[in-house]
Amino acid sequence: MFIVYIFILLLIMTxxxxxxxxxxxxxxxxxxxxILFLTSIYAYLRFYSYAGGMMSVASFPIDTSIxxxxxxxVTPVSLALLFLTTxxxxxAIFVSGRESYDRRFYGLMxxxxxGLYGLLIxxxxxxFYVFWEAIIIPVFLLIALFGGKNREMASLKFFVYTQLxxxxxxxxxxxxxxxxxxxxxxxxxxxxGKLLSTAFINGYITSAQPFWTDFILFGFFFAFxxxxxxxxxxxxxxxAYTSAPYPVTIVLSGAISLMGGYxxxxxxxxIAGTIGFVAAWIILLLGIxxxxxxxxxxxxxxxxxxxxxxxxxxxxGFISISLGxxxxxxxxxxxxxxxxxxxxxxxxxxxxxxxxxxxxxxKLNTGxxxxxxxxxxxxxxxxxxxxxxxxxxxxxxxxxxxGFIAEASIVLxxxxxxxxxxxxxxxxxxxxxxxxIWAAQKSLNGPYNEFLGSIRDGTRxxxxxxxxxxxxxxxxxxxxxxxxxxxFIYVKGGI
Amino acid sequence: MLSILFxxxxxxxxxxxxxxxxxxxxxxxxxxVRNPAVYTxxxxxxLFIGLLLLLMFDMGTExxxxxxxxxxxxxxxxxxxxxxxxxxxxxxxxxxLKSNPESFFSLFLLVxxxxxxxxxxxxxxxxxxxxxxxxxxxxxxxxxxxxxxNLEAAAKYFFTGIIATxxxxxxxxxxxxxxxxxxxxxxxxxxxxxxxxxILLFVGFGFKLALVPLHQWAVDAYDGTSNPVSAFLSSGxxxxxxxxxxxxxxxxxxxxxxxxxDLFVIVSIITMTYGNLAALSEKNIKRMFAYSSIAxxxxxxxxxxxxxxxxxxxxxxxxxxxxxxxxxxxxxxxxGGAFLSVSAVRKESVDIDDMSGIGVVSxxxxxxLTILMLSLAGIPPTAGFFAKYYLFLALISSNLWWLAVIGIxxxxxxxxxxxxxxxxxxxxxxIQRDFDTSARVLAPLVLAAxxxxxxxxxxxxxxxxxxxxxxxxxxx
Numbered sequence: 001m002f003i004v005y006i007f008i009l010l011l012i013m014t015x016x017x018x019x020x021x022x023x024x025x026x027x028x029x030x031x032x033x034x035i036l037f038l039t040s041i042y043a044y045l046r047f048y049s050y051a052g053g054m055m056s057v058a059s060f061p062i063d064t065s066i067x068x069x070x071x072x073x074v075t076p077v078s079l080a081l082l083f084l085t086t087x088x089x090x091x092a093i094f095v096s097g098r099e100s101y102d103r104r105f106y107g108l109m110x111x112x113x114x115g116l117y118g119l120l121i122x123x124x125x126x127x128f129y130v131f132w133e134a135i136i137i138p139v140f141l142l143i144a145l146f147g148g149k150n151r152e153m154a155s156l157k158f159f160v161y162t163q164l165x166x167x168x169x170x171x172x173x174x175x176x177x178x179x180x181x182x183x184x185x186x187x188x189x190x191x192x193g194k195l196l197s198t199a200f201i202n203g204y205i206t207s208a209q210p211f212w213t214d215f216i217l218f219g220f221f222f223a224f225x226x227x228x229x230x231x232x233x234x235x236x237x238x239x240a241y242t243s244a245p246y247p248v249t250i251v252l253s254g255a256i257s258l259m260g261g262y263x264x265x266x267x268x269x270x271i272a273g274t275i276g277f278v279a280a281w282i283i284l285l286l287g288i289x290x291x292x293x294x295x296x297x298x299x300x301x302x303x304x305x306x307x308x309x310x311x312x313x314x315x316x317g318f319i320s321i322s323l324g325x326x327x328x329x330x331x332x333x334x335x336x337x338x339x340x341x342x343x344x345x346x347x348x349x350x351x352x353x354x355x356x357x358x359x360x361x362x363k364l365n366t367g368x369x370x371x372x373x374x375x376x377x378x379x380x381x382x383x384x385x386x387x388x389x390x391x392x393x394x395x396x397x398x399x400x401x402x403g404f405i406a407e408a409s410i411v412l413x414x415x416x417x418x419x420x421x422x423x424x425x426x427x428x429x430x431x432x433x434x435x436x437i438w439a440a441q442k443s444l445n446g447p448y449n450e451f452l453g454s455i456r457d458g459t460r461x462x463x464x465x466x467x468x469x470x471x472x473x474x475x476x477x478x479x480x481x482x483x484x485x486x487x488f489i490y491v492k493g494g495i
Numbered sequence: 496m497l498s499i500l501f502x503x504x505x506x507x508x509x510x511x512x513x514x515x516x517x518x519x520x521x522x523x524x525x526x527x528v529r530n531p532a533v534y535t536x537x538x539x540x541x542l543f544i545g546l547l548l549l550l551m552f553d554m555g556t557e558x559x560x561x562x563x564x565x566x567x568x569x570x571x572x573x574x575x576x577x578x579x580x581x582x583x584x585x586x587x588x589x590x591x592l593k594s595n596p597e598s599f600f601s602l603f604l605l606v607x608x609x610x611x612x613x614x615x616x617x618x619x620x621x622x623x624x625x626x627x628x629x630x631x632x633x634x635x636x637x638x639x640x641x642x643x644x645n646l647e648a649a650a651k652y653f654f655t656g657i658i659a660t661x662x663x664x665x666x667x668x669x670x671x672x673x674x675x676x677x678x679x680x681x682x683x684x685x686x687x688x689x690x691x692x693x694i695l696l697f698v699g700f701g702f703k704l705a706l707v708p709l710h711q712w713a714v715d716a717y718d719g720t721s722n723p724v725s726a727f728l729s730s731g732x733x734x735x736x737x738x739x740x741x742x743x744x745x746x747x748x749x750x751x752x753x754x755x756x757d758l759f760v761i762v763s764i765i766t767m768t769y770g771n772l773a774a775l776s777e778k779n780i781k782r783m784f785a786y787s788s789i790a791x792x793x794x795x796x797x798x799x800x801x802x803x804x805x806x807x808x809x810x811x812x813x814x815x816x817x818x819x820x821x822x823x824x825x826x827x828x829x830x831g832g833a834f835l836s837v838s839a840v841r842k843e844s845v846d847i848d849d850m851s852g853i854g855v856v857s858x859x860x861x862x863x864l865t866i867l868m869l870s871l872a873g874i875p876p877t878a879g880f881f882a883k884y885y886l887f888l889a890l891i892s893s894n895l896w897w898l899a900v901i902g903i904x905x906x907x908x909x910x911x912x913x914x915x916x917x918x919x920x921x922x923x924x925x926i927q928r929d930f931d932t933s934a935r936v937l938a939p940l941v942l943a944a945x946x947x948x949x950x951x952x953x954x955x956x957x958x959x960x961x962x963x964x965x966x967x968x969x970x971x
Contacts, residue, residue: 062954062955063954063955063957063958065957065958066954066957068954104858126884129875130875130876130880133874133875133876133880134875134876136874137869137874140914141865141917141921144917144918144921145854145921152918152919152922155914155918156911156914156915156918159910159914160907160910160911160914163872163874163907163910164904164907167903167904167906167907168903170884170887170903171887171891171896171899171900171903174884174887174888174891174892174899175891175896177888177891178888178891178892181810181892182808182892212896215896
């Protein structure tokens with residue numbers, strides 16, 4: 001129940017953010033930190049005594065005659081992502097302080113957080129879908145209202161793309177619901193635990209009408225791959241990420257991208273037994289293509305914001321790889337791969353939060369985000385540059401930082417499935433490393449670009465926030481068991 | 496003599512009689528009072544009392560006039576919706592009226608009388624007469640105002656409407672020819688003339704619902720008439736046409752479900768797709784709304800497709816008719832509010848770009864219209880989403896996955912033009928500031944937005960409302 005109280009508190013806070021007259025930034029920061037604090041305590045208490053299964057199950061019936069109830073439940077996967085969401089939102093809201101955004105901005109930010117929170121705790125498909133969609137609206141408005149140049153087109157593209165994905169999600173949900181009623185139990189339910197069962201799908205859908213199983217899986221995959229974003233469905237990404245104001249970019253890369261991954265592990269992985277060999281390989285290959293393709297594209301970007309956006313998409317490729325490997329292999333490899341995938345979402349979110357936040361401060365101080373202008377920044381802004389470098393190193397998978405743990409467990413467990421194809425994954429990782437280092441070298445090291453003049457380093461508050469973020473990444477890199485262990489127990493116990 | 500006043504036959508007609516008397520009273524009053532506000536308030540009061548009378552005297556089930564007039568809660572539900580949609584536009588209509596308010600409002604009340612009668616009719620002749628009452632009233636209402644555009648729109652509406660009338664009459668005759676009755680009931684007879692009747696009636700009623708390819712009048716009429724009248728045309732009368740289509744094609748043709756299914760599926764696909772594609776490239780905001788309401792009509796008739804599908808079960812039927820009831824209720828506020836919002840721009844012909852900057856001038860206006868647009872696009876947590884949710888649930892449950900996919904792709908396309916309005920409203924540079932955001936324009940819009948959000952709680956009412964669906968008149 002505790003988690004429901006936090007959620008209700010968050011909803012109230014969202015309203016407060018919309019109506020507060022003055023110092024909207026301070027109010028929103030305090031609110032998001034309170035949510036972060038409460039969620040962390042909850043996560044700590046739950047993880048401390050975790051023994052498997054679902055936690056904090058609560059149900060609020062609404063219309064049981066057609067299966068609608070607000071069913072709440074938390075798994076280690078969703079709890080890790082809840083933690084990530086709250087960290088990212090607190091970070092994004094805090095660093096936006098230097099630009100004078102009004103209460104609409106912070107209200108919409110809090111609404112995004114509320115939507116994500118609701119998505120991660122609900123175990124009823126109707127609410128899952130409602131929150132899934134409800135997140136898009138504030139993000140769309142944030143881009144449309146506060147974005148940079150080209151914001152109209154970018155926000156529309158973002159919305160239409162994700163909407164196209166989610167309508168297929170809706171069709172899949174309705175199909176499961178309908179089959180559950182007509183052929184399985186003759187009852188109405190939208191409970192995710194009941195609908196997402198391999199026994200039900202294989203026994204009552206695949207055996208009778210194999211087409212419907214493909215239909216369901218297609219809908220789910222399409223919706224999640226758009227959100228990820230994966231290779232052929234990514235064209236909203238560069239527009240949205242670059243047109244959005246920086247705080248929103250932090251949210252997009254850190255928190256919104258987790259939706260696709262969460263869908264993979266919470267919706268698709270439980271019914272992995274229904275996914276055929278070919279479909280699993282398609283997902284796997286899409287992941288590898290995303291990794292390599294986005295890395296190559298990122299390599300040729302002069303605009304660092306755009307480059308990091310592609311880097312973010314590239315490392316989300318690991319999620320698809322992990323799911324594909326998880327389906328195709330078995331036993332220990334599956335557990336490691338899936339756990340690594342979840343950990344990758346967490347690590348990726350934190351790392352992107354750090355990189356985009358420090359890049360934001362660099363942009364504010366220098367007025368530029370291009371590697372052509374920003375050069376030799378170490379001389380003038382040593383501390384923020386150091387954190388930017390730290391973020392880049394974590395993103396390329398340097399051992400000792402969080403990104404390495406995730407990538408290592410995915411790569412290690414995928415060898416038995418991929419065989420020699422793993423070369424492409426390694427290739428992608430090498431390109432990633434090369435352009436990260438390249439960007440760091442150009443923007444941070446070397447002679448200082450004197451045209452920028454004398455500039456200040458980040459403020460004390462910003463540096464404190466960045467260092468907390470970096471410490472978190474470091475801690476998860478050195479002692480990943482904080483999250484890794486519980487996720488592993490959960491995955492091993494069968495989702 | 497007095498006893499006939501209190502007989503069953505007449506008691507159910509009290510609301511109609513009351514509204515009719517008020518309408519004629521207003522015409523008399525028109526000789527001495529010229530202030531439109533007076534008539535606005537009289538009309539609102541009369542509609543409100545009419546609503547109460549409806550709830551008092553038309554509750555319960557009664558079959559009158561040899562099965563021609565079926566009073567039950569299903570019909571009552573739609574009658575109430577239509578009265579509410581009239582109430583909703585009354586205030587705005589009074590504010591825009593320049594001359595002869597008494598005849599406008601008495602016509603308006605008479606249209607309402609006809610709508611109530613149509614909501615309870617189970618007989619093609621009853622339906623025809625009531626429908627004509629609505630049509631003739633709205634012809635005149637759309638001609639109100641003296642500009643050329645008004646007259647052109649009204650003329651187009653009138654001439655195409657007359658043709659539709661002819662089709663309805665001819666179709667009804669064929670129906671009588673093959674069944675021997677004008678009542679809508681289960682009949683088992685030979686196919687030939689019945690199919691002719693099906694096509695003719697479909698053309699006639701399809702005109703009113705503005706289904707492609709019978710839609711062109713709607714775009715011109717909505718564009719040309721004053722905003723409150725287009726709001727009424729696209730909400731109240733459209734819901735009436737929809738209800739009649741439900742009655743005629745689900746009840747009257749229940750032994751020809753295969754043919755009904757084919758017809759409705761084809762037309763609804765064409766209507767949805769055409770409406771959405773045309774709206775995509777439309778710059779004029781009222782024409783864009785008109786095309787979007789054509790597309791919405793395509794979704795509405797998917798209900799008929801779902802109920803007449805080969806694999807339709809009781810559950811499908813219940814959900815589909817529930818969708819029809821829910822969608823209609825949501826629709827009057829979404830569409831009515833959207834059309835009324837155009838009044839904010841002080842221009843004859845309003846482009847979408849003319850809305851630019853209204854988010855700066857009046858955030859309340861922009862937020863409300865945003866909610867309406869999201870609701871029209873079917874995005875949660877608005878009521879428009881839940882309406883679509885039940886619609887697609889019905890389609891999937893009757894195994895029509897391909898139809899659901901087409902519908903859903905259409906709804907994804909439609910997002911684009913609805914959101915364009917939002918984006919334009921929140922523009923910050925190169926904007927104009929001359930908007931009419933007085934309470935007259937703002938109040939109905941905010942009301943519609945709030946209702947569009949609150950109606951998502953309608954899902955709580957599923958058990959109660961879905962028990963009404965048998966009132967459509969077909970045994971399931």
